[in-house]
Each structure stands twice: as C-alpha cells, then as structure tokens.
Amino acid sequence: MQTNQVKERLLIDGEWVSTKETHKIYNKFTGELFSEISVASEELVDRAVTAAVTAYKKVAFAPDERYRVLMRVAQLLEQNSEQFAKMIAEEGGKPITDARTEVKRSVATFQMAADETKKLVGEIIPNYNAQGRFLYTIKKPIGVVAAITPFNFPLNLVVHKVAPSLAAGNPVIIKPASDTSTITVKLCELLEEAGVPKGYAQCVIGSGRTVGEQLLNDQRIAHYTFTGSPGVGKHIQKTIGLRKATLELGSNSATIVHDDADVEKAADKLAKMAFAHAGQICISVQRIYVQESVLDRFMERFLDEVSRLKVGDPLNPDTNVGPMISEVEAERVESWVEEARQEGANIVTGGKRTKNLFSPTVITNVKKGMKVVDEELFAPVVTVSSYKTIEEAIDLINDSKYGLQAGIYTADLNLSYRIPYLLEVGGVVINDTCCYRTDQMPYGGVKESGNGKEGPAYAIQELVETVTVVVNIEE
Numbered sequence: 001m002q003t004n005q006v007k008e009r010l011l012i013d014g015e016w017v018s019t020k021e022t023h024k025i026y027n028k029f030t031g032e033l034f035s036e037i038s039v040a041s042e043e044l045v046d047r048a049v050t051a052a053v054t055a056y057k058k059v060a061f062a063p064d065e066r067y068r069v070l071m072r073v074a075q076l077l078e079q080n081s082e083q084f085a086k087m088i089a090e091e092g093g094k095p096i097t098d099a100r101t102e103v104k105r106s107v108a109t110f111q112m113a114a115d116e117t118k119k120l121v122g123e124i125i126p127n128y129n130a131q132g133r134f135l136y137t138i139k140k141p142i143g144v145v146a147a148i149t150p151f152n153f154p155l156n157l158v159v160h161k162v163a164p165s166l167a168a169g170n171p172v173i174i175k176p177a178s179d180t181s182t183i184t185v186k187l188c189e190l191l192e193e194a195g196v197p198k199g200y201a202q203c204v205i206g207s208g209r210t211v212g213e214q215l216l217n218d219q220r221i222a223h224y225t226f227t228g229s230p231g232v233g234k235h236i237q238k239t240i241g242l243r244k245a246t247l248e249l250g251s252n253s254a255t256i257v258h259d260d261a262d263v264e265k266a267a268d269k270l271a272k273m274a275f276a277h278a279g280q281i282c283i284s285v286q287r288i289y290v291q292e293s294v295l296d297r298f299m300e301r302f303l304d305e306v307s308r309l310k311v312g313d314p315l316n317p318d319t320n321v322g323p324m325i326s327e328v329e330a331e332r333v334e335s336w337v338e339e340a341r342q343e344g345a346n347i348v349t350g351g352k353r354t355k356n357l358f359s360p361t362v363i364t365n366v367k368k369g370m371k372v373v374d375e376e377l378f379a380p381v382v383t384v385s386s387y388k389t390i391e392e393a394i395d396l397i398n399d400s401k402y403g404l405q406a407g408i409y410t411a412d413l414n415l416s417y418r419i420p421y422l423l424e425v426g427g428v429v430i431n432d433t434c435c436y437r438t439d440q441m442p443y444g445g446v447k448e449s450g451n452g453k454e455g456p457a458y459a460i461q462e463l464v465e466t467v468t469v470v471v472n473i474e475e
C-alpha cells in the first residue's frame with residue numbers, strides 16, 4: 001500500500017475517481033507534503049447519493065454476506081496494521097504507540113459489527129388486549145447513511161460508523177475530516193477488496209461548508225452519523241429536520257480524586273490521560289477535582305509524572321505528546337491559557353508553544369467563566385481544583401453545558417454505586433479516568449455532548465427501522 005505523495009482518488013459508485021480540485025495534506029510534525037486528495041464536486045456527491053440509493057433498493061447484501069465481508073475487512077486491516085498506524089502518526093500527528101492501539105481497536109470494531117449481523121432480530125409482541133392479532137417486529141435497514149467524521153481518531157471513528165452501517169445493511173457515504181482523509185481512502189480500498197457491494201461504501205472528500213452541506217440537504221439520505229464539534233452537531237440537527245442523526249460531540253470531561261483513593265495511582269494515570277493525543281480526545285481529562293486533604297500529595301506526584309512526558313515526533317515510540325492538528329488550534333489554546341492567567345489562574349507548568357506543539361500544561365486557581373474550564377479545550381491542558389465534600393465535586397462536574405463521561409477514584413463502594421445516578425453524563429468510570437473507552441460499550445453523551453450511542457451493538461439499533469407487523473388471525 002502506497003501512502004506518500006500520491007494523488008488519492010475517491011470511491012464513488014464502485015469506481016475510483018480523480019478530480020481536478022485537490023486538497024493537500026501535510027505531515028503534522030514535519031510539515032512535509034503527505035498526500036494530495038481529490039475533492040468531490042457537487043456532481044460527484046450527487047452521483048454518490050444516487051448510487052447509494054440504487055444499491056439500497058436494488059443490490060442484495062444479505063446478513064451472512066455482510067458478516068463475511070466485515071470479517072474480511074478486519075483481516076485485511078490487521079494485515080496492513082503497521083501502514084495504517086504510520087499514516088495515523090504522520091497524517092494525524094498521533095504518537096505511534098497510540099496509533100497502533102487505534103488500528104487494533106478498529107479491527108475489533110469491525111469484528112464486533114460483524115457479530116451484530118447475526119443478532120438483527122425483531123420480537124414477538126404479547127397480544128394482551130389485542131385478541132385476534134399476532135404482532136411482531138422486524139428490523140429493516142434504515143436507508144442511505146452519511147458518516148461525517150473528525151480528525152482525531154481518523155480510523156476508528158470512521159470504522160464506528162461504517163461497520164455498523166454495513167452490518168445493518170445500509171449503504172454508507174463517508175465524509176471524513178479533510179486533513180486526515182488519506183486514511184479513509186485507504187480504508188475504502190480495503191472495503192472494496194473485501195467485497196463490499198458497489199454503492200454500499202463510498203467516500204466524498206471536501207470541506208464541511210461544501211460537501212458536508214450538500215449531504216445535509218440531500219433528502220435521500222435517511223440517517224446522519226456524526227462525530228465532531230458541538231457547533232457543527234447543532235447545525236446538523238437543525239438542517240436535517242425530521243430525519244435522524246446520531247451526534248457524538250465535545251466535552252470538558254472531569255475526574256474526581258476522592259480522599260480514600262489510591263492517590264498516587266490516580267495521579268500517574270491522570271498525567272498520562274490528560275495529555276494523550278495532545279488532549280485531542282473527546283473524553284480527554286480537562287478538569288481534575290481533588291479532595292482538599294489529599295491535594296498536596298496528588299500535586300506532587302502528578303507534576304512529577306507530567307514532567308516526564310516526552311513531547312515531539314509521533315514516529316518516535318518514546319513520544320507521549322505529539323503535535324496538535326494545526327498551528328491555528330495551538331494558537332487558540334495559547335490564547336485561552338493566557339486569558340486564564342490574566343483572570344487569576346496559575347500556570348503551574350507548560351503553557352509554551354512551538355508552532356503546533358504545545359507543552360503539557362497544568363493550571364490551578366481556575367474558576368467558572370474561564371474558557372479553560374467551561375469550553376472544550378481539546379489540547380494538552382488540564383485544570384486542577386480542590387473540593388471539600390463529594391456533593392461539591394458533583395456540582396462542579398454537572399455545572400457544565402457538556403456531559404460525555406466522568407471518572408472517579410474512590411475506595412468507597414457505596415459512593416461508587418451512587419455516583420452514576422448523580423452525575424449528568426453518558427458514562428461514569430470508577431477508579432479510572434474519564435478518558436476510558438472500550439469499543440463494545442455504549443458510548444455517547446448528554447446535554448451538548450450529543451445524543452445516541454455508539455459501540456456496534458448500540459449504533460446498529462439507530463441504523464435500522466423497527467417495523468411493526470400486525471397479522472389478523474381472527475377466524
């Protein structure tokens with residue numbers, strides 16, 4: 001598989017298409033040209049949707065065939081895992097060790113979706129109060145799906161949409177983030193090689209303003225599965241009217257360190273997860289709340305661990321923190337940190353920028369109203385605050401427009417069972433950080449963090465229509 005410096009094409013209606021307009025993608029660490037991608041014209045996007053509609057109506061893709069194809073993609077991906085990991089590191093800037101994990105997870109996501117093809121069953125409805133009728137449901141593919149994806153997990157978050165869509169029997173049109181789209185093109189090559197029927201998997205690359213908007217306004221598309229920023233998520237929901245969307249959006253996720261916890265263990269793990277992929281993870285640890293009595297102990301260990309993080313070349317296996325996606329994003333974070341400093345925050349370590357590399361930054365003495373607390377940072381920056389009572393910590397977490405995941409370190413079993421009911425989030429992690437996800441779990445947020453759940457078994461339920469059948473069995 002060739003990656004660098006090749007003019008990449010788009011998979012549309014079973015054909016590989018080159019266009020005059022291209023998008024240049026650069027290596028996020030070296031700044032060198034990585035690839036040049038064809039950009040979909042209005043006519044090509046239209047052709048992709050037409051092909052998907054035709055495939056949905058006319059091309060059989062039975063569940064057993066879907067199973068075989070999805071398992072074959074998983075196998076091909078595994079065989080090409082190192083090339084994909086390298087692409088994620090170069091095109092996406094993710095440290096190679098984490099990039100390898102992403103590929104491994106993507107293989108598993110395909111396998112899990114394949115398994116779901118065997119479970120697509122409806123149910124028999126009790127005929128209580130409906131004598132003379134036999135009632136049951138069937139699960140029908142919902143129709144054409146548009147998968148719109150972000151830059152930060154350029155493989156696995158595409159797979160989390162493509163695999164369940166295909167498992168459900170839906171044609172899927174992928175519109176990835178342009179700056180990490182070579183990976184989608186390469187994935188489409190594997191989908192084709194594995195035997196996905198013509199029109200069932202296509203990619204259209206281009207900006208959200210053009211290609212994205214065209215997809216949103218095309219009434220032939222039945223479902224939008226989107227991962228990205230809350231602003232775009234809200235816009236999608238507004239634009240598509242009564243059609244359905246699954247929206248996985250942003251967050252300012254928090255983790256509590258309670259005084260009965262293994263404080264050192266918590267500090268070590270939090271130092272790793274607050275800065276993983278330069279903080280560009282939707283459930284990245286952005287706010288840490290430590291109980292007052294253990295704050296000094298926590299800070300000593302935490303800062304020591306942070307000082308050991310290696311920042312730099314994603315291809316170096318020792319690197320913990322790579323570059324941010326762009327200099328513009330790094331500048332945004334720099335200005336937010338400076339703004340916090342001017343408003344009284346204490347920059348304990350970090351706060352330095354070299355082009356798109358931002359040093360791991362720890363901020364204390366923060367308060368509500370500061371962007372570093374209220375908004376999604378999406379950068380290697382974390383705030384640490386103390387609390388007196390657990391009720392206070394819960395209020396601090398809930399006092400947010402977001403609600404994706406939260407974590408708590410505690411030895412209190414009672415509190416562990418109680419707290420998931422009290423936190424306004426889609427997932428609670430006990431004795432680990434908020435930045436935990438395994439691909440089979442239902443995953444998704446509340447409030448401005450979105451709606452709907454991903455994880456193949458859950459995503460597939462959003463991608464099928466439950467049709468009720470009523471049979472009159474009266475004599």
Ligand SMILES: NC(=O)c1ccc[n+]([C@@H]2O[C@H](COP(=O)([O-])OP(=O)(O)OC[C@H]3O[C@@H](n4cnc5c(N)ncnc54)[C@H](O)[C@@H]3O)[C@@H](O)[C@H]2O)c1
Binds near residue numbers: 149178233404445
């Ligand atoms: N909750 C989750 O599971 C999850 C996972 C990863 C990332 N995210 C979020 O994604 C964001 C970072 O990723 P990003 O910067 O790539 O997000 P983004 O919202 O800028 O872009 C995401 C995708 O939306 C497209 N898009 C932009 N404008 C559009 C429009 N008007 N119509 C249709 N499509 C449009 C983009 O081209 C891209 O493909 C963060 O907010 C992060 O929290 C959430």
Ligand SMILES: O=C[C@H](O)CS(=O)(=O)O
Binds near residue numbers: 152156282283436
């Ligand atoms: O960025 C958010 C993604 O969901 C990352 S992960 O899949 O949770 O690791």
